[in-house]
Amino acid sequence: MNSIITYLMLYNQYLLKQISQLLLLIAKHIPLKQWAFDDSHSPEYQKFKVDKLPKIFIPETVDYQLLLAYYQHKYGKTVKPIKHKSDNPIYETIVCPRCGAPHQYLYKNNGSKGQYLCKVCNERFNETNIFNRPLSLRCPYCGHILVPKKDRKHFRIHKCTNTKCSYYRQNLSKLPKDVKPSDKHKYKLHYIYREFTIDFFKMDLHALPKQAVSFNFKKFNAHIMGLCLTYHVNLKLSTRQTAHALEEVHGIKVSHTMVANYAMSAAAVIKPFTDTFDYKPANILSADETYIKVKGIKHYVWIIMDACKKSILGYQVSDTRAVGPCILAMRMAFEKFKTFPGKALKFIADGYSAYPLASQQCKLEKGWDFDVTQVIGLTNDDAVSTEFRWVKQVVERLNRTFKSSYRVTCGYGSEDGALYGVSLWVAYYNFLRPHPYNYWKPLNALDALKDAENMPAKWQILIYLGQKTILNMQQTRVV
Template sequence: MDNIILYLLQTIQQLYQQNRWLLNFICRYIPLKQWAFEDSHSPKYQKYRIDQLPLIGYPKQDWDWNDLLKYYKDRYGKAIRPVSRRSACDIPETAVCPRCGAPMLYLYKNNGSKGQLLCKLCDTRFSPEENRYAKILSLRCPYCGHSLVPKKHRKFFVLHKCVNPKCSFYLHNLKKVDKHHLHEDYGKNKYKLHYIYREFTVDFFRMDLSSLPKNSSSLKFTKHNAHIMSLCLTMHVNLQLSLRKTAQALNDLYGIKISHQQVASYARTAALVIKPFVDHYDYHASDTFTADETYIKVRGIKGFVWFIMDAFSRSILGYQVSDNRSVGPCILAMRMAFRHFKKLPQNFRFIADGYTAYPLAAQQFFHEFGEAFRFDITQVIGLTNDDAVSKEFRPFKQMIERLNRTFKSSYRVSCGYDNYDGANYNVALWVAYYNFLRPHKHNCYQVLNKVDLLQGAENMPGKWQLLIYLGQQTILNLQNRQAADSICS
């Protein structure tokens, strides 16, 4: 009986060792599913990665020099005498310790003529011109605790970098560098090795999302009427005619003589009224968003349009026109898409390309709102499915790319925009048409969002007039809500 028990115990130990060997082999050579979805372990994706938030350090000012004198006398039974100087001292009499406030009598030079001083009471080393205790706060690396150094000043942010050569984050990334790159000149610059943090100097969460072009005309018509205005919108937005072609079509078809500048004025005014309804409409968004940015031309100079789409209803939830491709417009578009969310739904997924503005914007949402808006960016990188993430989520990326092509088909007729005001009102009208008026093939040639009032219109000009009416009602509701909030406050 004892031999059987001993034999079984030995067998169990052998199986246990074999299982450990198999697990070690799988972890080393067979990528698990959750590992395949983590692209940041690959060196070629390092530059697409956004580091975690830094530590915030506050200067310690816990003691007063008078309290320290009393403490030392009570603790050791003798008082601390001022510094005994054997030669003339050039420390100014106004100098004090920045930590405990000790006067010049308790300060002496720590490194000779190099300028560093040492307090005899609290043992603090500092420079009289610039010391760390004069700062309100300091940014520190979350891996090594080293103070971050501001390296670059950009338009919207300051880039801070951890320059500690012994930082664990730096040493871990350094191991991933190819050996032949280490021997090349500036070979390590092909990789992102150091911890980097961007401190924004502009608060994109306090900006107005409802701004639109100025100099819009009134809806009180003197020469034409609302029907002609809706005809202009139908031809210019639905049929993708340019301003001059719209004016020519009205003259050729209906004998209505109107200038292309008047068509532009009607479109600008309609956008100003319709935009609040489109932006504040409750789309009942799902838990999967997809986003991308595309190029436009404004006076021959490259600009950008950001789109955020609900992956299931295909509605455009957020959009923004900008003259730059920085993280600011990305945050504004996300704010518009998250307008009706008090908290993100469970299993929320945000799908975008490999551009670093999206993870950086997601980090700023977490920094601003906390756990309620904590989400990761699923990045579909490149044009081919080189990893498991791209293979699974490529269809969602193709949705937003198809949206970009649909928008470009209406944009090409204008051959670019004359200014950003024109780009703003044109995009606002196109989004209203796409979400509420355009029939979609994938939705059985029905509109994406059915509004009962719009369903009663017999033709497209009538729907544009009703859409303007809904915009007016939304503006009145917003004004009444704002007035009620100001009275309550």
Template sequence: MVKIISVLSVFLKYLNKQLYKFILFLDSRIISSTNDTKSSGTYYEPFRKFSVDGEPILQKIEQLNYNDLLNEYYLKHNKLLKPVSRRKPAQLNYKGNCPLCGAPHGYIYENNVKSQQLLCKVCNHTFTLNKDFLEKIILRCPHCSKKLERIKDRSGYIIYKCKHKKCSFYLNKLNKLTSDELKQYKKHPWKFKLHYIYRAYDINFDLLDRDSMADLNMKVDLANIRHSKHTLGLILTYYVNYGLSSRKTAAIMHDIHQVKISHQPIMNYANSVSAMVLPLLENYPYDLSSDLCGDETYIRVKGKKHYIFFFSDKIKKIITSYQVFSKRDTFLRLFLCIKPLRKKYAKLPEKLKVIVDGNPIYNAAWAYFKSIKINFDLFQVVGLTNNTKTDKDYRPFKQVQNA
């Protein structure tokens, strides 16, 4: 019986390999057939290149006093500054004072109805009721000193943009466009990145640490289970090492080892063992090299697509980070960069190398870490063929990881 199973297992592995080759073959056919449709109007469009534009100017808003300002106005103009005369008072939704100088509500009017921008007549400052103003920080473009506009709130970061048409950054980029590109730009401006962009990260390290330990509670106390340690070892071998389902593991335990167990205790055992093992893996003093490699793939958890991220030490062959997420966003990727960096090294190596795929979001992560003085060199292996020296030099490491 054992022999039949081992023969079957070898045969299944062989089948699996052949199937994988077949999928690769199909993949290449699908790609070439999509390339063939070039004449019918579809064409390959390259990704917009990701770039990091340097730090903005941070300006702390000084708290002004509206009484002083009103006095100044009186001395200068020899008359009192009158509150805003409203034709339709109900139109102004904002009921508070000026957040910058404290001027009463009567001095505030709507400067831009669409963007809900308000203007204070006393201090002449505009403001919108968002987080920036509450934090009393103004972000300014380092090229033209104009106020940056908050354009998008993404998970984990906020994007600011300098929309000023006379900004030297924008004008420089505009001048560098070829006439063809310029035509394209006029037609599809979103395909080009000409304006200064700044990403402000909003990362809560405490939250990350808490999340990383997950909600692993032991479902059963392993000291009190009715099976022997040997049986537990067998169950885990089938369920974890061989990746069999809990029901199949239960069937094998019964058919081959004559141990009667249903699928639920198997899942409970695995859960308890993972809760026990996790802190050991997390806190083990690994002797890591200075070369890390990251990759992601997807798996199905209860029929739903989930993303699994790995970071590994390519020289010591140790997986330094492994997490499954239901969503795929920057925050998670950043998190996976942070985790091995912060937890696994007692002291960060001076020349830390991180090898990842071509996803531009890793550049954002790199820029973020640079801003908090965690420096590493980022190497990106792009696509499936070696087009650059980085691809050629570092692809083998990524392949080691995939294996």
């Protein structure tokens, strides 16, 4: 018995030695960090990258009388006032904005161009001095003050205009040699920071819907409403086809407008339940955006899903492809975590710059610190794409599934209709649709749906759960 234990211990030591040698081989010959995509480091792709946060400079003022006393104590000399020439005087109203020194201690630093130099604190200033501002943004590479350049819909663009900045010099050296000086504006060379003018983290994601009704049916009943939702959502029929099927199969004459009203009201009531449900998500999320048509105009649907459990955690409908809806979709998804996983979270997206910019704002406003892994291209040409391609394909398949149900609608008639149409489909996908991944069962099992005999009954139960959620939200807000 002792000989067997001794042999196993020796064999275990041998295996540990082999593992250490393999790790040493990997560390020497296999790079642990590989470029995500060689083309992404080209200067043509620089405009899609998000720069790091700027330095915030808060000026601190001092008292010139204390400085004069300090110089007298340390050096044993007094700082004498300046004798200005009579033909180039400094007006008595001009004082140093930093230490408050009067005009007797001020130079005209560059003649008549408007810059002054304080002899006491050695501060250069003019009418637009930084000490007249509450704070200033500085370039993290050269410390130069950022200049506001453009105002967009949701943010203001600040730019470092220093031509000696190391960031600018490095990007300038990457340009092809045959680029003309007049074409340099086509490349992103200077440091840029986007200051958001709207706080997307104070918007209410769970606002009570205006379309919520009491469902007091005058002509029909709740079962007929469940039938309308079953044909319209589950079987992917348009509102006109749904009305036609109800008349041909069940002998029920319902107009397509009534079917649309039923769908809108049900979506408005079920949406709070879908958005606040505890999905217990995993630490691998996949994000993507696809387009839809609203009154013939292109709109976008942002979707963030659990790549392991396949549930949709966050979604937004927007008329632009800006970063604001992306932030709201991230908020909706991240609020599903009871404890945010931080760096353990693997967030997979495509190469669109809205995702790293949104992650930067999440870290700045909410402290959600995570890395965005961007899978670029359609083929596995690099280590990142090879490792995370399957995660990106999960949300791509989800987009195709959504599009198959969306195409029959020929687009939406309003932005509210698009939002509630997508939310109704998300509720069906998360709670009612059978999935092969889960052995042809819904992704999230609800105890209330176990005794439901058919799909119209399940829709009625979902509406009941949504009404309970809205009631709890109202009571919470009143308290």
